[in-house]
Amino acid sequence: MNKVISKHYYSENVVSLEIEAPRIAKARRAGHFVMVRVGNTGERIPLTISTANVERGTITLVVQKVGVSSRKITELEVGDEVTDLVGPLGQATHVENFGTILACGGGVGVAPLLPIVEELKKAGNKVISVIAARSKDLIILEDQIRQHSDEVIVMTDDGSYGKKGLITEGMEEVINREKIDQAVIIGPGIMMKFAALTTKKHNIPSIASLNTIMVDGTGMCGACRVTVGGKTRFVCVDGPEFDAHEVDFDEMLMRLSGYREDEIKADEQYLCVSKNKGKA
Amino acid sequence: MNNSEYLKQERAAAWRDDLRKAKKNKERTSLARVKMPEAPPIERARSYVEVNSGLTPEQAINEASRCIDCANPTCISGCPVEINIPKFVKNIERGEFLEAAKVLKETNALPAVCGRVCPQEKQCEASCFYQLKLNTEPVAIGYLERFAADFEQQSGKISIPEVAPSNGIKVAVIGSGPAGLAFAGDMAKLGYDVVILEALHEIGGVLKYGIPEFRLPNSIVDVEIESLRKMGVKFETNFIVGKTATIDDLREEGFKGFFVGSGAGLPRFMNIPGENLVGVLSSNEYLTRINLMGASSQGMDTPVVRGKKVAVIGGGNTAMDSVRTALRLGAEKVSIIYRRSLEEMPARVEEVKHAQEEGVEFLTLNNPVEYIGDDKGKVKQIRVQRMELGEPDSSGRRSPVAVDGSEYIIDADTVVVSVGVSPNPILPQSLPQLKVSRWGTIEVDPDTLQSSIPDIFAGGDIVRGGATVILAMGDGRKAAASMHQYLTNQTKK
Ligand SMILES: Cc1cc2nc3c(=O)[nH]c(=O)nc-3n(C[C@H](O)[C@H](O)[C@H](O)COP(=O)(O)OP(=O)(O)OC[C@H]3O[C@@H](n4cnc5c(N)ncnc54)[C@H](O)[C@@H]3O)c2cc1C
Ligand SMILES: Cc1cc2nc3c(=O)[nH]c(=O)nc-3n(C[C@H](O)[C@H](O)[C@H](O)COP(=O)(O)OP(=O)(O)OC[C@H]3O[C@@H](n4cnc5c(N)ncnc54)[C@H](O)[C@@H]3O)c2cc1C
Ligand code: SF4
Ligand code: SF4
Ligand code: FES
DSSP states (O other): OOBEEEEEEEETTEEEEEEEOHHHHHHOOTTOEEEEEOSTTOOOEEEEEEEEETTTTEEEEEEEOOSHHHHHHHTOOTTOBOSEEEEEESOOOOOOOOSEEEEEEEGGGHHHHHHHHHHHHHTTOEEEEEEEESSGGGOOOHHHHHHTOSEEEEEETTSSSSEESOHHHHHHHHHHHSOOSEEEEESOHHHHHHHHHHHHHTTOOEEEEOOOOOSSSSSSSOTTEEEETTEEEEHHHHOSEEETTTBOHHHHHHHHGGGHHHHHHHHHHHHHHHHHHHHO | OOHHHHHHHHHTSHHHHHHHHHSOHHHHHTSOOOOOOBOOHHHHTTSOSOSBOOOOHHHHHHHHTTOOOOSSOHHHHHSTTOOOHHHHHHHHHTTOHHHHHHHHHHHOSOHHHHHHHSOGGGTTGGGSHIIIIIOSOOOOHHHHHHHHHHHHHHHTOOOOOOOOOOOOOEEEEEOOSHHHHHHHHHHHHTTOEEEEEOSSSSSSTHHHHTSOTTTSOHHHHHHHHHHHHHTTOEEEOSOOBTTTBOHHHHHHTTEEEEEEOOOOOEEOOOOOTTTTSBTEEEHHHHHIIIIITOTTSTTOSOOOOOOSEEEEEOOSHHHHHHHHHHHHTTOSEEEEEESSOGGGOOSOHHHHHHHHHTTOEEEESEEEEEEEEOTTSBEEEEEEEEEEEEEEOTTSSEEEEEOTTOOEEEEOSEEEEOSOEEOOOHHHHHOTTSOBOTTSOBOOOTTTOBOSSTTEEEOTHHHHSSOOHHHHHHHHHHHHHHHHHHHHHHHHO
């Protein structure tokens, strides 16, 4: 069950894994995610289903190493089994022909953006994608995004690839030259906050896909709660997509930091243990 | 033969008659109720050892001899699954412990669990002759139930119920809590091909992710699950019905009947200012991190907050479990904040007593109105309001009323909100035709537990809202009986 079928490195820290999961492959829609646990000591973490292949019965996850759990997943090799994999979870993306779409992906946020771009394109939209990262080696899935977009703008903070500047600058450039009917924003919390401010300034309806801390992913714990339009919502069951202009990003960023110290400690310990194992 | 005739016939058995004659009732009623051996509060409050260590055989036999084997055993009507209480108790008295366990299993699939977690003081023991007529401490039915069940588990001679030859009919169980487990056991006995589908990666529902180790060790639950496996029940974890596959998909795969025991897993919050601060969490999150994800043990990846000053809001079993867990995680000061008084607390009496012994502070007739954070958004204080009891409400409990101008501030770096749960909506949402109440519970025929969709039955917390283990199990058994009826009629047609 849940066997890794293929593995591909986008960069040292970003890996895509194709995993056998026939039921999930069949049931999933763009915007859905899965909860993944590796090993009996592992924690459950949410990962977006990047693509699925119903005939092969597989789903593909694109994972960025940020801490212990994402690291354990990226360390899986072809033939290994994922201990626990459950889904598809969350509400699927609402897809229709809006007209012109501005699709904004920051860092690993491009992974969950890909299936949405694909669906929006299929629905007849004109899709302009802006993908951004700190530097060249962190830009992922550029070719795949190009396949389903009418135009792609790449931005890097340090100018090592594409245009130099923040994602919001790339967005402004597009907004200033043509009418955008709908924006989709996915990336690190801080990026989404500023991207949402940008589209708000221009009155462009926008959705953001939120990446809160989750435990179960089924609505049972409330760890993933965020304030949207003044109301508490659970990202795992009500989301992960919400009206970007209604999300309280400051609160979300604050809640994301809740376990930071523990996580850094856990990661250091894990690295230390695996190094010692390597020596033995 | 109706039930009361059956009970009479059992009571007339020669060995029971002999036992009754062996000791005078006066002698029996003069015995004092046994005290459950417990780990000392100072030791246990910092460890996960089970608080109650269980009766010794001598203690059990002695306690069993208190029961006068009533001609009209009122205790039975206090038990939601109508265990033949005097029969199992008398078997303990005569030293036939395995026989006692067998009696329990006639009606209760999880006696080792119920003996530990039933609110006996409101159920069987509340209806015991001692309590009703003598107004003294009832026979310790719960302790005895646990004793017999544990004895059987430890003996290695667990009786696996007989299973009828397979009838080849596939039925699916949605959720592996007590309702689903009890249903599965009964259907397996009838020869059905039973598959339990569970959303989480562990089997057991609240018994695993909710109730902590110091009250109900996982190993106890695992033994019962193993019995079901031996009876041919299949388990599939990481399977969310309504997401991973729909009921329609499962019908296509040949399933003929469905039992929904998906529980009331959704945490409620109070919607007061500051509730989304870092350090404010639901009891479900707190307990799940520890009980399901093992966050308190070395080497586990899932973190948990280890507060120094922990306040738990609520007065139910979940609140007691959370507050005592906080102690075990090393908190210096732990408090329960509850808006009514001690008498109205819905928690089991024993849990309240244990919490008090372990040093939990009880701020009853108090209610939080706001959480106050520091500059990093982490909770540091709670604004609390005093309450007084007003007129009785519809539930007969006196409802709390806020005392004006009584607000004050207490320090807390962790707050666990434990003010109730709502039904899990994932499955109902995937079935628009399914009738649900406005509270989100599935509506069923009270006699058959059949839902508005004929091949779907439901029971436990998804029907009742938050209830108890034994009621969930009772529902599971009832639904099994009526689904069997339904499927038998279907195949005749
Ligand atoms: C619905 C959803 C879909 C997601 N899809 C993807 C995906 O397709 N690919 C992918 O690589 N990641 C995705 N994520 C984020 C991923 O779940 C987190 O990166 C992961 O949980 C971090 O776990 P960790 O143990 O490796 O790191 P941790 O040890 O938990 O944390 C390491 C650092 O990352 C920060 N962090 C923790 N959780 C998150 C989070 N949820 N988002 C951002 N930063 C976090 C911490 O504050 C800390 O600084 C998704 C998150 C959600 C909620
Ligand atoms: C902390 C705590 C302490 C408690 N203490 C006591 C006590 O001392 N005594 C007592 O009698 N009662 C107690 N209770 C209440 C008791 O545990 C519940 O009433 C009982 O567990 C309900 O059983 P259930 O089978 O209906 O559901 P649950 O035990 O809630 O099990 C439901 C299961 O269904 C799964 N599920 C949900 N949706 C799906 C889906 N769509 N597909 C697949 N699986 C799904 C869930 O993951 C879960 O495992 C306590 C509850 C809690 C939370
Ligand atoms: S199952 Fe619960 S109520 Fe019934 S006899 Fe046992 S402890 Fe009492
Ligand atoms: S009512 Fe009490 S004394 Fe009578 S049979 Fe039941 S347990 Fe025994
Ligand atoms: S992750 Fe637990 S409720 Fe959303």
